[in-house]
Amino acid sequence: MSLKFFAHFLFIFQVYISVFLLIIHLQFHFFEIAFLFYFFAGAKPMAAIFQGVGAAATLSSSPSNSFDSNNSVFSPLTSFSVRRGASFAVVRSDGILNLNPKGRRAQQLISNAVATKADSAASSSSSKPGHELLLFEALQEGLEEEMDRDPRVCVMGEDVGHYGGSYKVTKGLAEKFGDLRVLDTPIAENSFTGMGIGAAMTGLRPVVEGMNMGFLLLAFNQISNNCGMLHYTSGGQFTIPIVIRGPGGVGRQLGAEHSQRLESYFQSIPGIQMVACSTPYNAKGLMKAAIRSENPVILFEHVLLYNLKERIPDEDYICNLEEAEMVRPGEHVTILTYSRMRYHVMQAAKTLVNKGYDPEVIDIRSLKPFDLYTIGNSVKKTHRVLIVEECMRTGGIGASLTAAITENFNDYLDAPIMCLSSQDVPTPYAGTLEEVTVVQPAQIVTAVEQLCQ
Amino acid sequence: MAFFSKNSRTIINNLKSKAGLSRLMKQSRNCCSMSCLNNTNCCRFIPLTTIPQLRNPDSYSHKKGFLFCFQRFQSTTSEQQFASLPNGEHNQELDFPGGKVVLSPEMQFLSESPCVYNHCYRVLDDNGQLISNSNFVQVSEEIAVKMYSNMATLQILDTIFYEAQRQGRISFYVTTIGEEAINIASAAALKSDDIVFPQYREPGVLLWRGFTLQEFANQCFGNKADYGKGRQMPVHYGSNKLNYFTVASTIATQIPHAVGAAYSLKMDKKDACAVTYFGDGGTSEGDFHAALNFAAVTESPVIFICRNNGWAISTPTSDQFRSEGIAVRGQAYGVRSIRVDGNDALAMYSAVHAAREMAINEHRPILVEAVTYRVGHHSTSDDSTKYRPADEIEWWKMARDPVTRFRKWIEANGWWGSETESQLRSSIRNQLLQAIQIAERAEKPPVNDLFTDVYDNIPSNLHEQEKWLRGTINRHPKDYPADVPV
Numbered sequence: 058m059s060l061k062f063f064a065h066f067l068f069i070f071q072v073y074i075s076v077f078l079l080i081i082h083l084q085f086h087f088f089e090i091a092f093l094f095y096f097f098a099g100a101k102p103m104a105a106i107f108q109g110v111g112a113a114a115t116l117s118s119s120p121s122n123s124f125d126s127n128n129s130v131f132s133p134l135t136s137f138s139v140r141r142g143a144s145f146a147v148v149r150s151d152g153i154l155n156l157n158p159k160g161r162r163a164q165q166l167i168s169n170a171v172a173t174k175a176d177s178a179a180s181s182s183s184s185k186p187g188h189e190l191l192l193f194e195a196l197q198e199g200l201e202e203e204m205d206r207d208p209r210v211c212v213m214g215e216d217v218g219h220y221g222g223s224y225k226v227t228k229g230l231a232e233k234f235g236d237l238r239v240l241d242t243p244i245a246e247n248s249f250t251g252m253g254i255g256a257a258m259t260g261l262r263p264v265v266e267g268m269n270m271g272f273l274l275l276a277f278n279q280i281s282n283n284c285g286m287l288h289y290t291s292g293g294q295f296t297i298p299i300v301i302r303g304p305g306g307v308g309r310q311l312g313a314e315h316s317q318r319l320e321s322y323f324q325s326i327p328g329i330q331m332v333a334c335s336t337p338y339n340a341k342g343l344m345k346a347a348i349r350s351e352n353p354v355i356l357f358e359h360v361l362l363y364n365l366k367e368r369i370p371d372e373d374y375i376c377n378l379e380e381a382e383m384v385r386p387g388e389h390v391t392i393l394t395y396s397r398m399r400y401h402v403m404q405a406a407k408t409l410v411n412k413g414y415d416p417e418v419i420d421i422r423s424l425k426p427f428d429l430y431t432i433g434n435s436v437k438k439t440h441r442v443l444i445v446e447e448c449m450r451t452g453g454i455g456a457s458l459t460a461a462i463t464e465n466f467n468d469y470l471d472a473p474i475m476c477l478s479s480q481d482v483p484t485p486y487a488g489t490l491e492e493v494t495v496v497q498p499a500q501i502v503t504a505v506e507q508l509c510q
Numbered sequence: 511m512a513f514f515s516k517n518s519r520t521i522i523n524n525l526k527s528k529a530g531l532s533r534l535m536k537q538s539r540n541c542c543s544m545s546c547l548n549n550t551n552c553c554r555f556i557p558l559t560t561i562p563q564l565r566n567p568d569s570y571s572h573k574k575g576f577l578f579c580f581q582r583f584q585s586t587t588s589e590q591q592f593a594s595l596p597n598g599e600h601n602q603e604l605d606f607p608g609g610k611v612v613l614s615p616e617m618q619f620l621s622e623s624p625c626v627y628n629h630c631y632r633v634l635d636d637n638g639q640l641i642s643n644s645n646f647v648q649v650s651e652e653i654a655v656k657m658y659s660n661m662a663t664l665q666i667l668d669t670i671f672y673e674a675q676r677q678g679r680i681s682f683y684v685t686t687i688g689e690e691a692i693n694i695a696s697a698a699a700l701k702s703d704d705i706v707f708p709q710y711r712e713p714g715v716l717l718w719r720g721f722t723l724q725e726f727a728n729q730c731f732g733n734k735a736d737y738g739k740g741r742q743m744p745v746h747y748g749s750n751k752l753n754y755f756t757v758a759s760t761i762a763t764q765i766p767h768a769v770g771a772a773y774s775l776k777m778d779k780k781d782a783c784a785v786t787y788f789g790d791g792g793t794s795e796g797d798f799h800a801a802l803n804f805a806a807v808t809e810s811p812v813i814f815i816c817r818n819n820g821w822a823i824s825t826p827t828s829d830q831f832r833s834e835g836i837a838v839r840g841q842a843y844g845v846r847s848i849r850v851d852g853n854d855a856l857a858m859y860s861a862v863h864a865a866r867e868m869a870i871n872e873h874r875p876i877l878v879e880a881v882t883y884r885v886g887h888h889s890t891s892d893d894s895t896k897y898r899p900a901d902e903i904e905w906w907k908m909a910r911d912p913v914t915r916f917r918k919w920i921e922a923n924g925w926w927g928s929e930t931e932s933q934l935r936s937s938i939r940n941q942l943l944q945a946i947q948i949a950e951r952a953e954k955p956p957v958n959d960l961f962t963d964v965y966d967n968i969p970s971n972l973h974e975q976e977k978w979l980r981g982t983i984n985r986h987p988k989d990y991p992a993d994v995p996v
Binding site: 252 | 705756776962
């Protein structure tokens with residue numbers, strides 16, 4: 058109880074500071090607000106919370122020297138709070154352990170700054186029932202429900218078993234379903250993906266986890282030559298209902314090798330479907346839909362989005378694998394985006410609204426095939442398209458999307474399609490440089506202003 | 511086993527590299543006395559009573575003078591093993607995550623070749639006569655005759671299709687000449703529930719399971735009746751009802767698939783195993799190593815059959831790897847292995863039969879290395895006389911033919927004769943020629959089969975592309991083949 062009181066006290070203190078900071082540092086990325094807490098609200102290790110920033114990213118990059126601290130961190134977590142406002146420990150990249158006792162309050166604060174939920178169809182009002190959880194928990198819930206529903210669903214990947222997965226998406230599954238259904242594999246991505254394909258052909262429905270999507274480059278041979286092709290080359294005799302999932306995208310100083318955007322490499326492979334989740338609602342829905350699909354599906358998650366919180370319905374639901382999501386309807390310009398860039402776009406949308414623009418924001422969700430129906434309707438309405446993505450400029454999803462829209466809706470466009478993407482460089486480690494490779498809200502605002510002239 | 515040849519040096523060198531005799535002679539003494547006994551990798555015998563259905567367990571390998579090395583993978587039993595070692599030194603043990611290891615103040619390296627030679631299991635000698643004191647699984651007359659007729663059919667199938675390719679009637683073909691015994695005998699030892707993951711030189715397994723000559727021809731001609739709907743090259747057969755997984759051209763990718771399938775069979779507690787075939791070249795691929803490792807760790811019932819035929823297109827095994835063949839690699843991963851004379855149908859049958867029992871009952875992977883020779887070219891796009899002497903090929907074809915060897919044995923048993931031989935051969939030949947004619951005349955798959963089966967249902971973008979293609983064909987019919995239905 059005293060902890061709660063202390064939490065309230067600190068919360069009010071931090072509200073004051075944060076409002077002050079918000080006004081002055083409007084340009085900062087919303088994740089940076091949390092970072093600034095650390096500096097201005099006291100150098101105590103308890104002050105900093107990163108909504109989906111530090112925890113997931115640094116957990117993966119903290120090697121064995123923080124191994125024990127990771128383990129000890131999560132046991133107090135479960136006793137602390139079950140699902141609601143789970144505060145989590147942040148292990149920063151320099152190894153300092155931060156425990157945040159008042160995470161929930163501060164997280165509410167962060168989510169206000171993003172301002173996405175007010176318009177989104179999946180947003181929760183207090184009148185709707187449902188439960189709140191974080192994105193990685195939503196994925197875990199979706200996976201668990203499918204494993205309960207269908208005994209053929211199994212999970213394979215590195216450290217997915219008793220460790221619960223590097224991002225805790227498979228937490229608790231090994232205890233519940235046993236070692237046979239949640240398989241810890243040795244480190245050979247090509248081979249365990251191949252193993253998943255073999256198991257899929259004989260009737261199982263494996264969910265293969267890549268610890269980081271970048272590691273799936275090792276599995277490219279199996280994904281391209283076998284996963285995508287075998288249904289076709291066998292004349293339809295063998296189906297491969299496999300789901301390959303994992304986190305990708307630019308994290309917090311994870312280095313070039315762990316910041317890959319593999320959707321751009323995989324998009325050419327015939328025979329597979331690709332989807333990217335961005336909210337807890339669509340994460341759970343897409344996970345379930347992918348498992349139920351008879352085609353091989355690659356589900357792209359993002360390292361920095363795992364700790365997003367949202368209220369999702371209690372009942373069973375799936376999201377259509379080929380549908381895009383209308384995040385914010387508008388009139389002036391269509392902004393197409395997916396995964397983490399959705400949040401940057403929504404932040405920019407706030408600024409744009411203040412400046413008098415009315416952007417229509419669509420989270421395309423389905424990367425292969427594109428939902429040209431939704432996109433087309435939007436283009437016909439607004440006549441201007443801006444694509445915001447995290448992929449590299451050359452050969453990214455944005456490049457293909459530009460081509461698809463130009464081919465199909467050229468007559469409806471009043472201006473050339475603008476595509477904001479990362480530069481064609483490996484992602485640097487230095488935080489400042491890394492920030493510059495990713496599209497920032499300010500650039501989005503400028504681009505819309507340019508487009509709407 | 512006497513590998514004598516008067517012909518060319520290459521043969522001797524190749525065989526020596528496979529057998530490794532010369533190297534071993536120098537090293538075996540040293541190796542055994544120092545590293546073998548004191549090392550953690552201790553040689554142990556597998557009690558033969560655990561291998562079922564073998565006759566004459568007493569007269570086993572002792573008399574031949576070679577040891578049969580195996581190592582238990584379980585680290586928990588290592589402690590007891592070392593406790594009973596007749597070891598003069600009092601060695602300490604170190605407890606580390608993998609188990610207990612015995613320490614030793616003597617520095618000794620594990621030799622690059624195994625301390626004792628890995629002998630090759632053979633039951634019939636070169637003239638098709640049973641070697642005395644051999645253990646093998648008994649084969650009934652019915653099975654033996656079926657095996658022989660399938661081997662002969664496979665030979666004729668290969669010859670005729672090869673000629674058809676040379677005549678330009680099919681675009682490509684891969685022969686199995688020289689490896690008929692591996693194909694048929696291993697298939698005979700399996701059951702129809704066992705799932706097969708082939709490389710591309712194992713049509714014999716399909717033949718044994720009942721794939722008709724017409725179905726073979728249909729696939730090679732890529733016509734409408736092909737189960738693959740004309741989407742793959744010739745010899746890329748596949749049949750889900752015969753549990754034979756569609757051949758993919760990629761090397762060794764099927765090996766982890768087999769492990770996954772075996773895992774699935776284990777989860778479902780089925781009385782079946784997964785079987786996968788690959789060549790000596792395929793064992794260099796990363797997939798092979800990881801799959802063996804996975805199979806050992808997951809304790810999956812899978813049989814890995816390596817057709818060590820001496821050549822990977824033009825690369826001889828001496829350029830492919832430096833280990834003593836493939837079977838020794840199994841030991842490195844904790845997989846029980848055996849080396850078999852691949853041209854001896856009876857030995858292959860026994861080995862695969864025993865392997866299957868062990869795989870299913872004990873939930874373990876087994877590696878079978880079948881030593882043989884690739885008599886034909888790698889494929890119809892290859893001329894192997896460019897990198898190996900023609901007389902070497904001739905010698906293996908004539909003197910070492912597995913089909914002839916097996917025929918001598920069944921003839922000696924009175925189960926076969928020369929009239930049945932000529933009857934069989936001419937009948938198969940006629941059937942095949944007819945099948946080819948029918949397949950050649952049959953319709954090709956229609957254009958919309960280009961777009962089906964990419965996904966379970968055709969998505970909108972593919973619908974559009976199909977419409978576009980149809981439109982193009984209708985506008986320019988002369989630019990497109992007339993015999994493909996639109």
